[in-house]
Amino acid sequence: TAPSLITRTTMTTSTAALITLTEIISMTELFAVWWLMPLFAGMLLAISAGPLGSFVVWRKMAFFGDTLAHGALLGITFGVLADLNPTFAIILGSVSLALVLLPLQYASRLSADTLLGIVSHGTLAIGLVALSLADGVRVDLMGYLFGDLLAINEEHVLWLLASTTLTLLLISVFWNALLAVTVSPELAKIEGRRVAMLDLMLIILLAFTVALAMKVVGILLISALLIIPPAAAHSLSRSPQQMAIVASLIGVISVALGMWASFYWDTPAGPSIVVAAMGLFGLSLLVQRKN
Numbered sequence: 235t236a237p238s239l240i241t242r243t244t245m246t247t248s249t250a251a252l253i254t255l256t257e258i259i260s261m262t263e264l265f266a267v268w269w270l271m272p273l274f275a276g277m278l279l280a281i282s283a284g285p286l287g288s289f290v291v292w293r294k295m296a297f298f299g300d301t302l303a304h305g306a307l308l309g310i311t312f313g314v315l316a317d318l319n320p321t322f323a324i325i326l327g328s329v330s331l332a333l334v335l336l337p338l339q340y341a342s343r344l345s346a347d348t349l350l351g352i353v354s355h356g357t358l359a360i361g362l363v364a365l366s367l368a369d370g371v372r373v374d375l376m377g378y379l380f381g382d383l384l385a386i387n388e389e390h391v392l393w394l395l396a397s398t399t400l401t402l403l404l405i406s407v408f409w410n411a412l413l414a415v416t417v418s419p420e421l422a423k424i425e426g427r428r429v430a431m432l433d434l435m436l437i438i439l440l441a442f443t444v445a446l447a448m449k450v451v452g453i454l455l456i457s458a459l460l461i462i463p464p465a466a467a468h469s470l471s472r473s474p475q476q477m478a479i480v481a482s483l484i485g486v487i488s489v490a491l492g493m494w495a496s497f498y499w500d501t502p503a504g505p506s507i508v509v510a511a512m513g514l515f516g517l518s519l520l521v522q523r524k525n
Contacts, residue, residue: 276489284482287460301354305331307361328445381452381504451504469522
């Protein structure tokens with residue numbers, strides 16, 4: 235009959251609406267579990283990597299980030315053998331290597347790139363050999379080499395939040411001094427600026443960022459996240475401050491695009507972020523050419 239047909243149609247419509255609502259809620263929960271925390275972590279890293287990467291580009295320290303990243307593998311080895319917290323062990327390894335490299339660069343007769351090349355590949359090889367010799371120890375090397383952003387936990391996010399806050403605070407306070415040392419260390423000394431202290435502060439902040447970035451993009455791609463966004467921002471900026479801010483924005487957009495691509499095409503999140511950054515760098519070159 236007509237009333238029963240209307241009732242069935244209404245029930246079918248209600249059931250379909252309920253199923254659709256349930257699917258939306260499930261997708262929202264899935265987003266909260268699998269995407270929100272990694273996305274927040276990646277954006278925090280991009281925000282701190284913007285100004286730090288700008289100084290890396292200005293000072294021509296691109297290879298320094300690679301060296302710290304490769305040396306962090308020793309920290310992983312030490313943490314595994316000593317049963318330490320992995321994040322703390324990585325940070326300890328990167329900071330220790332940074333504290334060793336700074337005086338070595340001043341004291342060694344070798345050029346900076348030669349010294350960094352020796353230390354970078356040497357520490358990476360030592361770390362890999364030490365891990366292979368450790369009995370009964372299994373480490374997800376692929377996760378450390380190429381990142382595992384989707385496996386980030388709350389503890390790592392808190393580390394990133396603390397590191398990003400400290401980085402932005404110190405760079406804001408010492409911005410003019412860091413720029414002066416970057417432009418001319420000799421003139422900065424004459425002006426009475428503490429060049430060695432500023433260099434040490436910048437390198438330690440860089441070591442923290444590199445260590446925490448391992449979980450996001452991995453050892454082999456860390457330098458890309460430090461270099462590509464500032465390089466893309468260079469042609470879009472008219473001042474150092476603008477370049478640092480635009481670099482952070484490009485990094486944040488790269489993280490969002492990379493994670494979307496990772497979800498849509500089922501690709502690794504870390505490399506996807508770097509590919510997105512490369513795409514934005516290509517767009518910046520086109521904008522520069524048009525201008």
